[in-house]
Amino acid sequence: MYRSATAIYRGFVPRAAYSLRVGSLSPLNLSSVSPARKISVFASLSAAQHDPSSTPSPKNDTASRWKPTCLYHTHGMCTMLDDPAHLEKFSHNYADEFRVNVSEFTNKVAQELDYFLVLDLEGKVEILEFPVVLVDAETAEVLDLFHRFVRPSKMSEQRINEYIEGKYGKLGVDRVWHDTAIPFEEVIQQFEVWLTQHHLWGKEMGGHLNRAAFVTCGNWDVKTKIPQQCNVSKMKLPSYFMEWINLKDVYLNFYKRRATGMMTMMRELQIPLMGSHHLGIDDAKNITRVLQRMLADGARLQITARRNSPENVEFLFKNRIR
Numbered sequence: 469m470y471r472s473a474t475a476i477y478r479g480f481v482p483r484a485a486y487s488l489r490v491g492s493l494s495p496l497n498l499s500s501v502s503p504a505r506k507i508s509v510f511a512s513l514s515a516a517q518h519d520p521s522s523t524p525s526p527k528n529d530t531a532s533r534w535k536p537t538c539l540y541h542t543h544g545m546c547t548m549l550d551d552p553a554h555l556e557k558f559s560h561n562y563a564d565e566f567r568v569n570v571s572e573f574t575n576k577v578a579q580e581l582d583y584f585l586v587l588d589l590e591g592k593v594e595i596l597e598f599p600v601v602l603v604d605a606e607t608a609e610v611l612d613l614f615h616r617f618v619r620p621s622k623m624s625e626q627r628i629n630e631y632i633e634g635k636y637g638k639l640g641v642d643r644v645w646h647d648t649a650i651p652f653e654e655v656i657q658q659f660e661v662w663l664t665q666h667h668l669w670g671k672e673m674g675g676h677l678n679r680a681a682f683v684t685c686g687n688w689d690v691k692t693k694i695p696q697q698c699n700v701s702k703m704k705l706p707s708y709f710m711e712w713i714n715l716k717d718v719y720l721n722f723y724k725r726r727a728t729g730m731m732t733m734m735r736e737l738q739i740p741l742m743g744s745h746h747l748g749i750d751d752a753k754n755i756t757r758v759l760q761r762m763l764a765d766g767a768r769l770q771i772t773a774r775r776n777s778p779e780n781v782e783f784l785f786k787n788r789i790r
């Protein structure tokens with residue numbers, strides 16, 4: 469059974485119509501989600517300069533090849549993989565978007581962690597989107613994505629409709645949001661399956677991440693929003709949200725420049741913005757591009773904040789963005 473779904477996804481480059489069929493909305497079949505495999509990703513990142521302003525502008529072919537990600541596909545729900553027109557219009561392979569040339573990592577330093585989980589939540593009242601990009605710390609390769617739209621648990625249907633129209637309507641992804649969003653508790657259950665598949669977390673690891681850490685742009689995501697949503701959803705805070713890396717603090721200490729947000733870091737590093745700012749999956753990918761560049765430049769990513777108790781968060785860097 470197919471039914472049609474039409475929306476417009478307005479990417480920065482290029483604009484494209486979002487038009488596809490979706491299957492009937494059966495629960496996700498997790499067994500169909502393929503485990504991460506190493507893929508060759510890679511781009512021309514200049515590793516030579518520490519001064520961001522001196523790096524040549526990457527007039528790259530990555531931007532010209534960019535197309536919007538099929539957000540049904542990120543949810544394991546795309547039913548149009550045999551449709552050439554659909555494949556032409558929407559990306560189904562995130563590897564195309566991350567092109568880093570490992571051979572240019574001349575300034576690379578050893579990292580304390582093996583994996584980074586770039587997380588960028590969307591939603592002010594309740595979380596609406598939970599995107600995570602898994603990055604290999606050694607090679608800066610993107611290994612996998614986890615992406616779920618999240619259905620608020622304490623809002624009326626009417627309020628949700630208004631909220632989604634206001635937030636995602638202008639990006640043309642309100643329809644796919646409605647087709648795929650699931651409650652936060654279910655997102656976390658699926659996320660834990662995904663973490664386990666990647667050997668990043670498990671009960672036998674004492675509830676901590678296995679040589680991995682979340683990387684966020686600011687402290688809000690893990691410090692504030694996750695605990696708030698857990699309260700609203702009446703859940704215990706998962707044990708892996710106890711520490712994280714605020715990329716802005718690492719950026720400040722490494723480049724000796726203050727960047728107040730993702731856009732500033734991207735501008736200073738001359739990394740082109742791809743996709744739609746404030747679509748969580750696109751922001752997570754753009755933050756990943758900043759992270760890849762910092763790894764290439766020789767930044768060492770260390771935990772910047774740790775939760776000692778529900779109320780007490782300790783910041784581990786002396787110089788940090790406040």
Ligand SMILES: [Zn+2]
Pocket residue numbers: 488538540541546547548549554558560
């Ligand atoms: Zn698709």
